[in-house]
Amino acid sequence: MRAGVAVLAVIAILLSIWRLEAGRQGLTIAPFAIPDGPPATIYLALGAGPAPVVVVAHGFAGSRPLMEPFALALAHAGYVVVSFDFMGHGRNPRPMTGDVTTINGTTRLLQDELRRVAEAALAHPRADGRLAYLGHSMASDIIIRAAEDTPPVQAVVAVSAFSQAVTRESPPNLLLISGEWEGMLRDEALRMVRLTDPGAAEGQLVGAVAEGTARQAIFAPKVEHVGVLYAPSALDAATRWLDATFARGGAQPAQARGGWILLLLAGITAVAWPLARALPAERGPPSAPLPRRIFLIVALFPAVVVPLVLAPFDIRLLPVLVADYLALHFAAYGALTLLLLARAGRLVGQFPARVWPLAGLVAVVALAGFGLALDRYVANFLPHPGRVAVIAGLALGAVPYFLGDALLTEAGRAPLWRVLVVRGAFLLSLLLAVALNFDRLMFLLIILPVILLFYLLFGTMAGWIGRRTGLAAVAGLGFGLVLAWSLGVTFPMFA
Structure with missing residues (x-):
């Protein structure tokens, strides 16, 4: 059975890579150097003539690979497409700066960075002098505001958009695309059209469209x-616009790249099962589970106490937006969980000598397997030197937190209800922290899908x-090391 699972997993991986790479066929995809500008990539259709430039911009905590579906679709349509990493994001070593609460602070700096990219792209030999912007989430506000400046823009495609800068006349030819399950952003898009x-x-x-006054708000079905x-449907709508x-x-x-990416991640996850079966088998009988009362105390007590204790403090330990708080939340949560487990006598015998090399092996294999796939097809996963300290x-x-999580879920043996209680309690503790200090910690909401995906993939393994x-x-x-790496390359760097 182990060999059969391994074969099926490898087939899933190879098939998904083949289909994802097929989307790059017929294009030249290369680094695009911008003087005093951010890291960028240019996408050009082979054999195509001069064409308009489309600058593609990602949202908060995003990077170039996340926007590649749009970049590929537009490049195949013959456009000169340039995608880049905003300051503080992806492989851009320059941290975000300025005041994030004012339009003339960080927002203006991001607009300036977008403008430098657009000017460099318009100077490319294949550019015909015309320009459009496409941006997601945070970038939607940036591209809408930048459309009021030079260089002149003929169209804007704003995905999951929010902005107070839209008027009856600006930006020109505005298409607003939201996911069907983005209720608030769909309302915001309709508000902008009704101006x-x-x-x-x-x-x-x-x-x-011919007069540059077109407006439309649409949604892509069954997505967030x-x-x-x-x-x-979103990719096709942007191209048609x-x-x-x-x-x-x-x-x-x-x-349709999303399904192939999911198949790739599922295949990599499935490979872990035969690899896990190759590890040294358990020695001795498993320990008895925690009594229900003690389990509930250990699982729920940190979820309530940690956000309440940390709420009064303005924590600034790391040069990354809200990750400093998250690191301390993890540490306090994990330490309190481990302390309660120690009092219950559940740390004895958990750290024999063979734990350390096996844990290192698990981290290296997981980072290599998922890291290469995520970095190429989903989002930046390889850190620049400035992120090592983060x-x-x-x-x-993250290590003490995930260690406590693994012990409470009994090395994978715990009933499903216990697993759901342990992980649901932690997510609720983060939501409580956000509720207690929404203005400072609201960006934690963006990272919740990353943690959920981590639970799904790495919790299974x-x-x-x-x-x-x-x-x-x-x-x-x-x-725990993999979680730290995953979050460390996701949060924007901020000076």
Whole structure:
């Protein structure tokens, strides 16, 4: 059975890579040097002539790979596409600066960075002098505001948009795309369209494309804030909108990449099962589970106490937005959990000598397997030197937290209800922290999907490893390092 699972997993991995790489066929994809500008990538269709430039910008905690579905679709349609990493994001070593609470602070600096990218892209030999912007979430406000400045812009595609800068006249030819499950952002998109026509409905085109006054708010079905970036309907709508603006045509339907990415991640996860079965087997009988009363105390007490204790403090330990708080929340949560487990006598015998090399092996294999796939197809996963200290700081919190999680879930043996209580309690503790200090910690809400994905993928693998070895600490230590790395490359750097 182990060999059969391994074969199926490898087939899933190879098939998904083949399909994802097919989306790059027919294009030249290369680094794009910008003097005094951010790291960027240019996408060009082979054999195409001069064409309008589309600058693609990611949202908060995003990076170039996250926006690649749009970059590929537009490049296949013949556009000169340039995608880049905003300051503090991805592989951009320059941290975000300025006041994030004012329009003339960080927002203005991000606009300046976008403008430098646009000017460099317009100087490319394949550029025909015309320009459009496409941006997601945070970047939607940046591109809408930048459209009021030079260089002149002919169209704007704002995905999951929010902005107070839209007027009846600006920006020109504005398409607003939201996910069906983004209720508040769909309302915001409709509000912007109704500045031109108060009676406009969702999906209705108002204004005239030829005059640059067009407005439309649409939604991609059955997706949310990130899924909208992979929705073929969203990709096709953006291409058609720009084709109408620039009087072009002939674009092919966009490739559905999201499903192949999920298959790739599922295949990599599945490979972990036969690899886990190759680890040394458990020695001796498993320990008895914690009594229900003690389990509930250990699982729930930190969830309430930690956010209440940390709420009064303005924590600034790391040069990363809200990650300093998250690192301390992890550390306090993990330390309190481990203390309660120690009092219950559950740390004795959990750290034999073989734990440490096995935990290191788990971390290296997981980082290599998922890191390469995520970095190429999903989001930046390889840190620049400035992020090493951030990863180390997060590890001081993530390792004790995930170690406590692994012990409470009994090395993968705990009933499902106990697993849900343990992990649900932690997520609720983060939500409580945000509620107690929304203005400072609201960005933690953006990171919750990352933690949920981590639970789904790495929690599954942790169970396989724990059940095989009988050592919860192997998965706790190994995947604690992986969690620190994952979050350390995600949060924006901020000076």
